[in-house]
Amino acid sequence: xxxxxxxxxxxxxxxxxxxxxxxxxxxxxxxxxxxxxxxxxxxxxxxxxxxxxxxxxxxxxxxxxxxxxxxxxxxxxxxxxxxxxxxxxxxxxxxxxxxxxxxxxxxxxxxxxxxxxxxxxxxxxxxxxxxxxxxxxxxxxxxxxxxxxxxxxxxxxxxxxxxxxxxxxxxxxxxxxxxxxxxxxxxxxxxxxxxxxxxxxxxxxxxxxxxxxxxxxxxxxxxxxxxxxxxxxxxxxxxxxxxxxxxxxxxxxxxxxxxxxxxxxxxxxxxxxxxxxxxxxxxxxxxxxxxxxxxxxxxxxxxxxxxxxxxxxxxxxxxxxxxxxxxxxxxxxxxxxxxxxxxxxxxxxxxxxxxxxxxxxxxxxxxxxxxxxxxxxxxxxxxxxxxxxxxxxxxxxxxxxxxxxxxxxxxxxxxxxxxxxxxxxxxxxxxxxxxxxxxxxxxxxxxxxxxxx
Amino acid sequence: xxxxxxxxxxxxxxxxxxxxxxxxxxxxxxxxxxxxxxxxxxxxxxxxxxxxxxxxxxxxxxxxxxxxxxxxxxxxxxxxxxxxxxxxxxxxxxxxxxxxxxxxxxxxxxxxxxxxxxxxxxxxxxxxxxxxxxxxxxxxxxxxxxxxxxxxxxxxxxxxxxxxxxxxxxxxxxxxxxxxxxxxxxxxxxxxxxxxxxxxxxxxxxxxxxxxxxxxxxxxxxxxxxxxxxxxxxxxxxxxxxxxxxxxxxxxxxxxxxxxxxxxxxxxxxxxxxxxxxxxxxxxxxxxxxxxxxxxxxxxxxxxxxxxxxxxxxxxxxxxxxxxxxxxxxxxxxxxxxxxxxxxxxxxxxxxxxxxxxxxxxxxxxxxxxxxxxxxxxxxxxxxxxxxxxxxxxxxxxxxxxxxxxxxxxxxxxxxxxxxxxxxxxxxxxxxxxxxxxxxxxxxxxxxxxxxxxxxxxxxxxxxxxxxxxxxxxxxxxxxxxxxxxxxxxxxxxxxxx
Numbered sequence: 028x029x030x031x032x033x034x035x036x037x038x039x040x041x042x043x044x045x046x047x048x049x050x051x052x053x054x055x056x057x058x059x060x061x062x063x064x065x066x067x068x069x070x071x072x073x074x075x076x077x078x079x080x081x082x083x084x085x086x087x088x089x090x091x092x093x094x095x096x097x098x099x100x101x102x103x104x105x106x107x108x109x110x111x112x113x114x115x116x117x118x119x120x121x122x123x124x125x126x127x128x129x130x131x132x133x134x135x136x137x138x139x140x141x142x143x144x145x146x147x148x149x150x151x152x153x154x155x156x157x158x159x160x161x162x163x164x165x166x167x168x169x170x171x172x173x174x175x176x177x178x179x180x181x182x183x184x185x186x187x188x189x190x191x192x193x194x195x196x197x198x199x200x201x202x203x204x205x206x207x208x209x210x211x212x213x214x215x216x217x218x219x220x221x222x223x224x225x226x227x228x229x230x231x232x233x234x235x236x237x238x239x240x241x242x243x244x245x246x247x248x249x250x251x252x253x254x255x256x257x258x259x260x261x262x263x264x265x266x267x268x269x270x271x272x273x274x275x276x277x278x279x280x281x282x283x284x285x286x287x288x289x290x291x292x293x294x295x296x297x298x299x300x301x302x303x304x305x306x307x308x309x310x311x312x313x314x315x316x317x318x319x320x321x322x323x324x325x326x327x328x329x330x331x332x333x334x335x336x337x338x339x340x341x342x343x344x345x346x347x348x349x350x351x352x353x354x355x356x357x358x359x360x361x362x363x364x365x366x367x368x369x370x371x372x373x374x375x376x377x378x379x380x381x382x383x384x385x386x387x388x389x390x391x392x393x394x395x396x397x398x399x400x401x402x403x404x405x406x407x408x409x410x411x412x413x414x415x416x417x418x419x420x421x422x423x424x425x426x427x428x429x430x431x432x433x434x435x436x437x438x439x440x441x442x443x444x445x446x447x448x449x450x451x452x453x454x455x456x457x458x459x460x461x462x463x464x465x466x467x468x469x470x471x472x473x474x475x476x477x478x479x480x
Numbered sequence: 481x482x483x484x485x486x487x488x489x490x491x492x493x494x495x496x497x498x499x500x501x502x503x504x505x506x507x508x509x510x511x512x513x514x515x516x517x518x519x520x521x522x523x524x525x526x527x528x529x530x531x532x533x534x535x536x537x538x539x540x541x542x543x544x545x546x547x548x549x550x551x552x553x554x555x556x557x558x559x560x561x562x563x564x565x566x567x568x569x570x571x572x573x574x575x576x577x578x579x580x581x582x583x584x585x586x587x588x589x590x591x592x593x594x595x596x597x598x599x600x601x602x603x604x605x606x607x608x609x610x611x612x613x614x615x616x617x618x619x620x621x622x623x624x625x626x627x628x629x630x631x632x633x634x635x636x637x638x639x640x641x642x643x644x645x646x647x648x649x650x651x652x653x654x655x656x657x658x659x660x661x662x663x664x665x666x667x668x669x670x671x672x673x674x675x676x677x678x679x680x681x682x683x684x685x686x687x688x689x690x691x692x693x694x695x696x697x698x699x700x701x702x703x704x705x706x707x708x709x710x711x712x713x714x715x716x717x718x719x720x721x722x723x724x725x726x727x728x729x730x731x732x733x734x735x736x737x738x739x740x741x742x743x744x745x746x747x748x749x750x751x752x753x754x755x756x757x758x759x760x761x762x763x764x765x766x767x768x769x770x771x772x773x774x775x776x777x778x779x780x781x782x783x784x785x786x787x788x789x790x791x792x793x794x795x796x797x798x799x800x801x802x803x804x805x806x807x808x809x810x811x812x813x814x815x816x817x818x819x820x821x822x823x824x825x826x827x828x829x830x831x832x833x834x835x836x837x838x839x840x841x842x843x844x845x846x847x848x849x850x851x852x853x854x855x856x857x858x859x860x861x862x863x864x865x866x867x868x869x870x871x872x873x874x875x876x877x878x879x880x881x882x883x884x885x886x887x888x889x890x891x892x893x894x895x896x897x898x899x900x901x902x903x904x905x906x907x908x909x910x911x912x913x914x915x916x917x918x919x920x921x922x923x924x925x926x927x928x929x930x931x932x933x934x935x936x937x938x939x940x941x942x943x944x945x946x947x948x949x950x951x952x953x954x955x956x957x958x959x960x961x962x963x964x965x966x967x968x969x970x971x972x973x974x975x976x977x978x
Binding site: 085088089090091092093095096097100119120125126128129 | 935
């Protein structure tokens with residue numbers, strides 16, 4: 028699932044409502060304005076007719092058609108409509124045609140009535156009864172017939188104007204809302220930075236966050252972080268104890284065979300039933316076995332004397348690069364090439380100890396190599412594999428476990444055997460494995476396999 | 481000579497042999513308007529017939545004019561104002577207004593022309609009798625003082641007789657043979673043989689050059705006019721307000737409008753038995769008015785009274801009580817214009833209906849000129865005429881019944897009516913005047929000097945090539961032809977065949 032920022036999430040969540048409400052509000056406001064405008068326009072026509080009604084009534088009573096025609100013409104010009112005055116449903120005066128005078132009035136067909144105003148397909152008809160002193164003149168009416176489209180033009184214009192204005196206001200409001208959301212989410216950013224700082228730099232002190240809930244979260248995270256660190260330390264201590272215990276167990280296990288052999292040889296050397304040659308050989312083996320046991324004990328002692336492990340979630344690539352730099356500083360006659368699958372591989376490790384293990388392997392490799400040593404780091408499944416290869420003569424595979432146990436004799440001042448035992452110890456301390464293989468370069472290839480977070 | 485109302489004469493002559501000019505084929509198509517009669521006079525102050533007024537309105541312009549809906553608008557006048565007491569009217573003339581001969585129109589011309597209307601030679605003097613003084617202040621300002629504040633006076637000035645003529649040309653004895661006005665159309669010739677008047681558009685017309693470049697006014701009868709229309713030889717039958725069901729409308733446009741007119745049967749109180757009020761009242765209710773209207777003019781408007789619908793007084797309706805009266809033994813003759821399209825049918829209907837009610841009635845179909853002569857000499861017992869109005873005010877029609885009016889066709893003498901009319905003229909308050917009018921009309925209706933047949937609805941036929949033809953509810957005289965368009969790409973023949 029693709030992640031997005033909280034701002035985008037909030038913004039996009041609000042969008043449908045914001046637009047729907049904006050458009051709905053714009054339509055309602057525009058409709059209201061347009062309706063008021065149309066009603067006002069037509070009401071003005073009606074009021075004009077009503078206000079003139081007493082005068083029209085007088086003219087009707089006087090049967091003064093010329094004057095009525097003039098008045099209706101004036102009303103028609105003022106209202107941009109046709110005006111027809113009827114008496115007993117017969118046209119008495121009209122602004123539109125003399126032809127219809129004294130003929131039966133044919134009212135335009137209308138299909139809807141709204142506020143006493145009839146709407147037809149092409150016209151709007153406003154009907155006003157002619158009254159004089161509050162009394163209707165018998166069957167006398169004024170019809171103001173306005174063309175529908177021109178009458179609706181201004182209404183439509185007002186509708187569109189109000190709609191556009193409403194939408195613009197909504198857009199401005201949306202923009203302000205985005206700003207407000209951004210501003211409202213700033214404490215979240217602060218919280219995020221705070222937590223980030225806690226994790227990366229371990230800063231626990233900072234400015235308080237204004238939002239109470241976020242401040243509580245920050246405090247919770249801080250206390251959790253502290254508790255976690257303590258737990259980690261405890262875990263590391265426990266682990267170290269376990270590793271020491273394991274080392275002792277391994278030493279005891281590793282010593283079992285040489286001690287048994289020593290006992291066997293001592294028994295044979297004093298067994299008179301054995302021939303002399305056997306007794307001599309056994310006697311001779313005793314110092315060798317004793318040396319071996321002493322060497323194993325010395326190696327184990329050294330390993331156990333090392334600093335207690337402190338695992339941290341750090342980039343292992345940095346640790347390896349450090350190791351390479353250290354070895355290159357001392358020995359640069361042979362090339363050390365390095366390749367990393369990724370520049371950031373976070374593995375819980377003790378950088379100091381792991382660097383020592385890597386340096387051991389590199390030093391061994393450089394010593395054994397003819398010309399080149401290659402270091403590579405890759406991830407496979409849940410493991411991180413650090414591979415150190417050289418193009419030297421390689422090792423007798425049958426003797427590798429002996430070296431790893433610290434019992435082997437190095438041809439070179441006893442160093443390799445001693446280093447491999449230490450390296451093996453450190454790798455095991457990290458919960459990993461040290462594996463030997465023949466290198467594709469022709470020499471040795473040691474792999475450190477560690478778990479990845 | 482008619483007092484008050486104009487006589488709308490439907491058909492003047494029959495038997496006129498129609499030549500067959502194809503006006504639509506002229507290089508510059510002329511607008512051909514059929515008229516029932518050539519003008520009896522081209523002098524505005526002597527115009528009493530609709531034909532003369534219609535032609536005069538094309539050639540001459542006045543200070544004011546009527547819009548189609550009778551709104552008073554400026555013609556030669558740019559603006560006008562009235563004093564607080566309503567007795568002084570001041571007119572400002574438009575700039576750059578010209579007569580057809582190119583001379584500018586001035587306030588002096590207007591003063592001269594209106595004074596002519598007041599002169600003894602004027603037959604329309606009665607319209608202007610409220611004038612006390614006319615004076616031109618300068619070339620563009622004219623002041624008219626009235627004896628009393630006469631509200632309809634602006635309508636009088638917008639009427640077809642209040643035209644402005646060139647002061648320095650009218651004295652020419654031949655002026656009215658080739659009249660000069662400032663109207664939309666310039667008079668070019670009168671062809672007595674063809675019975676045609678030729679007009680051309682006046683290029684300097686103050687309201688813009690008319691859209692019709694040439695116009696021919698052709699005298700013909702209604703029947704012949706219809707034939708011409710069917711043959712695509714004329715564009716305009718507006719002189720004949722046809723019934724809307726006329727088949728001619730399938731070949732052109734029907735433009736309909738009520739007009740301020742009343743068709744009446746006038747009763748002469750000087751002729752027995754109409755000297756008796758009760759007889760007149762019985763006669764009035766005996767005439768089958770509804771049947772007549774529905775049979776001959778079904779789309780016309782029912783007449784409640786003498787005054788046309790839409791004018792003050794039109795609501796006055798009087799129920800006459802005639803149950804105890806019997807028809808007289810004397811024969812009654814009703815004169816009807818012979819030229820009416822269905823005159824014979826009218827005669828038969830009226831005679832039959834009246835006979836069945838015990839009347840001895842004879843309908844006499846007589847030529848128009850004979851009928852008019854009898855009318856002016858007050859020889860007829862009863863006569864059918866259409867009373868048109870020159871200005872939209874009941875006063876125009878009510879004048880007919882003033883005792884001292886020589887044009888009082890009924891011979892009615894009623895001092896109450898005289899007083900009411902005199903008082904109404906000097907009353908500015910609209911409602912008060914209305915009260916006087918209604919009372920006067922009630923008295924006239926009770927006097928039963930008119931049988932009000934109907935108010936016509938004019939159905940004007942014009943060719944489909946004609947555009948922007950706007951009727952006028954006062955009369956076809958006032959149709960504004962300066963705005964009428966004859967589509968140049970529309971040949972009449974083609975249009976008619978559509």
